[in-house]
Amino acid sequence: MRLMPSCHDVQMELTEYLEGTLPLRRRLGIWLHLRLxxxxxxVLRGLRALPLLARQLLGPAEPVPDAALRALxxxxxxQSD
Amino acid sequence: xxxxxxxxxxxxxxxxTGDSDAFGALVQPxxxxxxxxxxxxxxxEADAEDALQDALISIHRDLPRFEGRSxxxxxxxxxxxNAALMVRRSRVRIRDMERPDPLPLGPFDDRGHHQExxxxxxxxxxxxxxLLVEQQEMRAxxxxxxxxxxxxxxxxxVLKDMEDWxxxxxxxxxxxxxxTVRQRLHRARVQLQARLRTxxxxxxx
Numbered sequence: 424m425r426l427m428p429s430c431h432d433v434q435m436e437l438t439e440y441l442e443g444t445l446p447l448r449r450r451l452g453i454w455l456h457l458r459l460x461x462x463x464x465x466v467l468r469g470l471r472a473l474p475l476l477a478r479q480l481l482g483p484a485e486p487v488p489d490a491a492l493r494a495l496x497x498x499x500x501x502q503s504d
Numbered sequence: 505x506x507x508x509x510x511x512x513x514x515x516x517x518x519x520x521t522g523d524s525d526a527f528g529a530l531v532q533p534x535x536x537x538x539x540x541x542x543x544x545x546x547x548x549e550a551d552a553e554d555a556l557q558d559a560l561i562s563i564h565r566d567l568p569r570f571e572g573r574s575x576x577x578x579x580x581x582x583x584x585x586n587a588a589l590m591v592r593r594s595r596v597r598i599r600d601m602e603r604p605d606p607l608p609l610g611p612f613d614d615r616g617h618h619q620e621x622x623x624x625x626x627x628x629x630x631x632x633x634x635l636l637v638e639q640q641e642m643r644a645x646x647x648x649x650x651x652x653x654x655x656x657x658x659x660x661x662v663l664k665d666m667e668d669w670x671x672x673x674x675x676x677x678x679x680x681x682x683x684t685v686r687q688r689l690h691r692a693r694v695q696l697q698a699r700l701r702t703x704x705x706x707x708x709x
Contacts, residue, residue: 429616
């Protein structure tokens, strides 16, 4: 296997790379590729940014949905039966 | 030192002695958080309502064991996520049995390298950097994209990237190997990244 993997291979393995579960030789190959390839480095930055972005977009407090209030009412009814 | 405020402590105390109103007052401020966490895992409102009800029963039952080492909301939220996972296990999802779509990567040439050079791929990670109207659009796109993911992929993304669970912990809850969790997580991330791409790439979309 070549030391430096292709863009396709790198992008298929970025989560494993981030989690540190790849064999050392593979990690080194991807590390090197990311220093030479702006596109793959951009994809990596995107994967890293996604959790924070998702938390920011979906995180803010929302009004309590009716379904949640119904679940509470049903639960309290059950408890009192 | 406990993290719960005195009034919350008081509500907890009264709830454990069977005061139903106190329990309602205790959980009410967190219902939106609890419900949305469950909904993100299950993906539909009917299942989410059932799971939340199960979770509230568990929270009420386990309150005497709550030691106040974490915030009540965090403790209760985790119980809700577990209840959602339990409900999910009892459901058979047709969408999960379908062959996964090819990942939206590339295009690549015969050697697996990019066919064309892309520039300006700087992610704007701060949602605040976007105009409010853009944020609302992005939120809608993200919710739709999450909804379109296979359940097994969405759950992994929610637990790992939004709730900060460890990969091994997710694997244990879903009864799959950790490698499968990472594989699903990667597919989910790539799909979501592709859907949000035009919003979060700075410079030229």
